[in-house]
Amino acid sequence: MTDPTTPWALPRLVVAASASGHGKTTVATGLLAALRRRGLTVSPHKVGPDYIDPGYHALAAGRAGRNLDPFLVGADRIAPLLRHGASVPTPADVAVVEGVMGLHDGAVGRGDFASTAHVARLIDAPVLLVLDTTAQGRSAAALTLGMAAFDPTVRIGGVILNRVGSPRHETLLRDALAEVGVPVLGAVTRAAEVAAPARHLGLVPVTERAPESLAIVAALADLVESTVDLDAVLDLARTAAPLRVPAWDPVAAVGGPAGGDRPLVAVAGGPAFTFSYAETTELLTAAGADVVTVDPLRDPALPAGTRAVIVGGGFPEAYAEALAGNATLRAELAAFDGPIVAECAGLLYLGRSLDGAAMCGRLDLTARMTGRLTLGYREAVAAADSPVARAGDAVRGHEFHRTTTDPGHGEQPAWRWNGAAHGFVAGRVHASYLHTHWAGHPSAARRLVEACR
Template sequence: MTTTTDPWPLPRVVVAAPASGHGKTTIATGLLAALRRRGLTVSPHKVGPDYIDPGYHALAAGRPGRNLDPFLVGAQRIAGLLRHGASVPTPADIAVIEGVMGLHDGAVGRRDYASTAHVARLIEAPVLLVLDTTAQGRSAAALTLGMAAFDPAVRIGGVILNRVGSPRHETLLRDALAEVGVPVLGAVTRATEVAAPARHLGLVPVAERAPESLAIVTALAELVEATVDLDAVLDLARTAAPLNTPAWDPVTAVGGPAGAERPVVALAGGPAFTFSYAETAELLTAAGADVLTVDPLRDPALPAGTRAVVIGGGFPEAYAQALAGNTTLRAELADFDGPIVAECAGLLYLGRSLDDVPMCGRLDLTARMTGRLTLGYREAVAVTDSPVARAGEPVRGHEFHRTTTDPGHGDRPAWRWNDAEHGFVSGRVHASYLHTHWAGHPDAARRLVEACR
């Protein structure tokens, strides 16, 4: 058992690629599942604000998938959050961290800040580069060499060849990479690829298709077992430097519980509301709440004694009719007098309608799907006092949606960014499109629990 302060030689590896679409999620998920099948305790992590990939990671590893995003939580917390995630509920034997976009792609206008390379440096972990080798031969070695030379502080310890066309193609690629001194730790052919189904915002979340998702993860484990040298991956992971940073602690972050009473906070879950960071529930619990899950698709009422509600993101548009059919819960939320915090999907659910399908009617807005993707990091400032923020308080978040609301914000907006106002504060309701990671501003959890009292 590791302590929170002593150096911890946690084996770890970052799965990266030159660009999106090379197969990072396939390899990372397969590695997690294959290593677990070997009897190892594996800790899954994802660079960036992604909610969907960590769901597949969690299914593969058997413990929560966690995000490492310097933009949302601050670079100074990344190593501590990694150590925390790898320590609970039990210490991991290895951590696998899936990157985001291309290895060196960071937040727009901030060079490589919040990139996979940035996180690899922060956690001092070697990189396993996944290469889509379609339509290239020796150039794969040149690409790998360039990726490594671009930032010498990022150590590429091996390559996995993906979408290899033939045995001859594989031999050509291996010989070329040997010339530049980068070992090949695996090769996946086009014929053996395994793909998860996708739709308008990426992969379909695990919670929406659990039996099929389990079958996909099993297939990915078998794929990696057959095509990747797991012993070599473990050897690479063991070259990571000891983690010297203490584990992030939710109790310390919120200052501990603010009283003996433990109010119930209902956290939306189920297939329609799958976007939630694991640290949200941990922070609320540390602040003194009892966190219980409510599934708006199936549960006819909030948990007994609920004093506050948190409704995160997800895909209400895919379940609009079923959400509308749960009339008792919609009515309860319309009349609920405690604090409600809603992000993106939660915002849509609290409105009058979504694509003309009735929702809760708690907020005077209508929502509809569009063909336009709104995506990106945001630096916001709170406009109105609410249960989770004080006017003038800065916060970082991200947007990720293809819907719009009418109106776009209320008379008392929640946030301001890019010289425009966004979101709604109505009574004790705080709702907007902005996704936030509460590890970056833990006062939100403390204030919400205090507001319950």
């Protein structure tokens, strides 16, 4: 373990693109897996609130994929969180950070705040730009030059050509990029591309299709090994300046463990509830809890001694009938007298029904799929005291769903934002569509542990 307070020359780079869908996840996941094959310890990270890409990263790297989102946790925590993630369980040899959307695309109305470029500056890392070269020739060089000149504080250290049509096309592209002085570190042809299956909210999470996901990650590693100059990528990563900020510390964030015994907190997992941040468990543990996973698809009961339950996001709509079939766990959650915290999928699961399938009935609501995507960052204020917030507490979160509930909020809502009420606080239950990152408000972990007592 490195000293968390001294400068650390951690090799690192950011994988970016000019827009979504240009191959960032393909390249980032393949790099992680290929570098791991070389015997390197690789730390995987993702810009933004995405839950699914970090799952593929974790599979490729063999350690937790972690998010770096200035909107959710604050800009001052980004470099400390990177250092923490690259330090546990063992120090990494290199960190790979996958960007979000286009390089300079930030939170709506906030310039480049929370963009890939913003995070690259915060962690002082070079950028490896993935170029979708479909129907492009020399213009790819102009695009690269423009991306670099748009913000000279962001250093584009090389490019990966993606979706190259032919050897002649590749030569044209390499010659053009040589004219502007940007090195080409790899070229992926259209025929060689590997893709993971998608769903209405993005890629299918790895836990839902483990054997297929392993095969996809292996194929991505093969792809990168055969098309990318890994030595040049590592040389680029080594140009990053030493990290001079201390590592984020979950114990310090929660103020140390609360007094008393160690309550057991059950966190929903399995294929239906895949959305979680690694720091949530770390904060709960630091606050004095023991954390265990429960799979609502398969486990007939909560673990013995459970004092609180967290049901996060995921795809319950894809498993509604199977969730309905686990009637014993649904009944236990309906009667559970400890704190329950639910986000998005958890909100749906606690309701009476989802697309007609019976759910837990803990909350008096029905839910259904719609054709409308609700997506975006939110600045919320707690509307009531609950197991994770005091009335008036301000938090930042994000929404990402295609479902709706009836009613849209309870008599006592969980949050308010944009002048409207959202979510439900009912007894010791706190449930809403809002996804939050507890590293941004670690008091939630301590408050939940204290609520167990």
